[in-house]
Amino acid sequence: MPELDAQGVLSQMASASLTLRDAISKALPVSPTQVMTVQIPGLTLDPKDYVWDQDKTTYKPLAVRENESRLVDSMVPVAKLMMGRTGKSVARSYLAALDTLIPVEASVSGTIALNKDKKLPPRFETIRNRYTSAMKYLTSNDEASGKSKLTVYVTKQDAWNKAIEQYAAAQQRQQGIISREGLTPAEQRDKYLEWLQAYARDYKAMIQARYMDWVVHGYKFEVEFNFGVVDVSSGMKRIESSKEAIRNLTIIGIDGASEYVTVNLSPPGWATDVATKYNTWASRNQGPSIMDLRAEIKRLGKLLISHQALIEAMDDDQGFMPVVASGGGHAADDVYRDKMKALYLAQDQVNKEVMSEEPSAANAKAGSDGRANADRAAAEALEAAKKWNEANLESNKVANRVTDKAMRETIRKQLGLKIAEIQQEITQINDQLKRKLEATDGAHGGMPAVLDEETKTIAPGQLKIDPELNAPPAQKPSPWTRISAKISRSQATSATVSKTSASSFAAQVSTGLWSVSGGASHSSSSTESATDMSSLDVEISMDCMLVEIQRPWLHAELFSDPELDVADGFDLSPGPEKLQADVANHRPIDDKYEQFCSYPSAFVVAADVELEFTGNTSHLESKLEASRTEANLKVGYGPFSFGGSHSQSRNSAKTSAEATATGMRISLQAPQIIAWVSELLPALPRKNGASKMAGLLLEPPSASAVVAKPAAATVNGAK
Structure with missing residues (x-):
């Protein structure tokens, strides 16, 4: 395909994906500090890799933990569209970003520990005075006992804890006695309630008495207030705590050599919900699809022609x-x-x-x-x-x-x-195809049927179109949101893609009904399909679920900590406002910010995807049928992949296609990750930042001191 045609197809592809992105953003809105990126092609999921029985297994299996970690450990570019994965690890990029952080100025603990008698700036003087007063109170003696107030606090707290433990032990002991008496569960419950009525009040009174003694004579609130003043931490300590968390949450893969950092995906049963969608689709589309049947009819037809031609060759005068x-x-x-x-x-x-x-x-x-x-x-x-x-x-x-x-x-x-055998097979498959079309209501364009008023039964085809009609009542709120989007020919024609984005597409895209690239050769089927698609209107309907990525080791608050900033010579992020502007205008992010200016915080799974094409779909239908036998034919639309060779995992996901009154409808079984949500970091280095620890702990040196001692004073290794 010529380069100009490839660029036109890529513009159509970008338009479809961007329209879908807008539809998802409206249904699942993101904050100004986040950006949504549509992945082309989508990442096909095999639910078996992530499902585990929470009723039988207390802890998530190692294989599932590894698969989830690998699934979300790839960095996502700050853009509206992405082609494939970046290959950058979130965990490694985060560690590299932490290494660039340093304190903006001396920590409070350093000011107090190193400068008990030195003259400090006014605000540090205030902090040191508060610390000194708090320490003086905590170490002061109680007039009644002669012990320090902190010691009295600990004694009263211990007495209160023991009262609670006694009540809990008495409850457990009584439950054991009742369980050995051979009573029914109802009788055991009644007897335990009788015991609570008789003795629980005494235990609670003892607990309350210990608490009141703690408050009145144990200096409870005064000690806790002053201890809060004394218990200070530093920015560098928080950074090291985050690194320690990564080390503690690192797991060894099932191969015994690879290392992965644990993640938690929410909702916890997301994989089970995805598997349910996968299996429900299969139950609604049992047996070969309409597209499979038509492809088999064509194959048998060609075989029939070859046998007939063989007989004709034998009847010629050539003596064959x-x-x-x-x-x-x-x-x-x-x-x-x-x-x-x-x-x-x-x-x-x-x-x-x-x-x-x-x-x-x-x-x-x-x-x-x-x-x-x-x-x-x-x-x-x-x-x-x-x-x-x-x-x-x-x-x-x-x-x-x-x-x-x-x-x-x-x-x-x-x-x-x-x-005769082939003709019989063709007849049987034609009958099966006819029944399939009637069952799916294809003759009427797939319009939803209604319930019969007399029998209250679901008309043929209705269960396929709206399976929820026959589904049992939901026991919990569904995590799925139905989203629809329509891409028209006029919209695709008017779509614009920047030169940078289009070049990126041309260099990488090799999937889709537009399986094209400026510098690559592809099958004529894919090329013709790309041309066909540009003349069709497409309506997309799908169920989407937002899965949040929780990384207990990633302390994002460090990048907003006022005590921390990046070291001189390093740049992490220009800030959400600048990044959002670049995304909106299809501008590439500056190279110096590619290290860790964002990180993926959620992804969008699409299931029960239906694409309804309006227009002349005869060529499209033939290409989909050909994809059943042509291993190299890749078929897709926007982020969605389908056809004979669409699967990116080892599962055997299927595609169902049927004719409608206005074109063609394609339904996909395979759930796919089609979009990622990234959290944008604040501007680092900070605007109008502090003086990076210079001269904060010690008095500013005089001019004569600078001449006599040219080496600058250092604190904690920073000049």
Whole structure:
């Protein structure tokens, strides 16, 4: 396909994906600090890789944890569309970003620990005074006991905890006594309630008394307030805590060598919901699809034509025979075999003499005679072979003349039986196709049927179109949201894609009904399909579920911590506002921000996808049927992949296609991840940031001090 045609198809592809992105954003809105990226082609999911029985297994199996970690560990570019995966790891990129963070200024703990008597700036002076006052209160003595207030606090807290433990132990002990009396569950419950009525009030009163003693005499609130002032942390400590969390949550893969960082996907049963959609689709589309049946009819039709042509070739005057009759045994065969046997025996005698270490004169003569005999036998064998060929050729001619008529009749009879068998199979499949079309209401364009007012039954085809009508009442809110989008020809024509984006598409895209690339060659079927698609209106309906990615080791608040900033010479993010503007205008992100300016925080799974094409879909239908047998034909629309070779996993997902009154409807079984949501980092380095720890702990050096001591003072290794 010429480059201009490829760019036009890519514009159509981008338009469809962008329209779908807008529809998803309206149904599942994202915040200004997030951006949604549509993946082309979508990532096909095999539900078996992520499902586990939470009722039978307390902990998530290692294989599932590994699969989930691998699924979401790839960085997502900050753009509206993405082609394939970036290959960058979220965990490794995050660790690299942490290494660029440093404190903006000295931590509060450092100010207090290192500068007890030094003169500090006013705000640090205030912090140190608060810390000193709090420490003085905590270490001051209680007038009644002579112990420190903190010691009295701990004693009262311990007494309160023991009162609670006594109540819990008494409950557990009583439950054990009742369970051994052989009572029914209802009787056990009644007896336990009687015990609570008799003794629970006493235990609760004891707990309340201990608590009141803690509050009044244990300085509970005063100690907790002052301890909050003393218990300070630093930005660097928080960074190290995050790194420690990654180390603690790293798992060894099932291969015993690879390492993965644990993630939690929410809702927890997302994979089970996806598997349910997958299996429900299969139950609604049992047996071969309409597209499968039509493809089989065409295959059998071609086979029928070939057999008919074979009979016609036999009836021509050319004397064509599909199988040449062979003659029987001949005397020449026996002569030829005997001569070859003599040749082998003579040559064997020669080999024995050659291998002898000390051949005698007799042996030498025998060897010479053996070679002479071998040469003579070889010549006789060649002559015999020549005679055998002449005799066999003549025999074949005679046999062909004798058996030609009978053989022709036998072969014609066999071909006739095979043709009748093929015609019968075609008739049976046509009947099956007719029933399939009636069941799916294809003759009426797939319009939803209504319930019969008298029988209250679902009309044929209704269960396929709206399976929820016959579904049991939902026990919990569904995580799925039905989303629809329509892409028209005029919209696709007016769509614009920047030069940078279009070039990126042309370099990478190799899937879809537009399976095209500016510099690659593809099958004519894919090329024709790409052209067909540009003249069709498409309406997409699908169920979408937003799955959140929770990384307990990723402390995103570090990038918003006012005490932290990136070191000089490093750039992490220009901020959400700048990134959103680049995405809106299809501008590439500056290279210096590609390290970790965002991270994927959720993904969108699409299931029960239906694409309804309006227009002349005859070519499209034939290409989909061809995709059943052409292994290299890749078929898809926007982020959706379907057809014979669409699957990106080891599952055997199927596609159902049927004709409608206005075109064609395609339904996909395979759930696919079609979009990712990324969280955008704030601007780092910060605008109008502080002075990066310079001169905060110590008094600013005088000019004479600078001359006398040119080396700058350092704190915690930072100048």
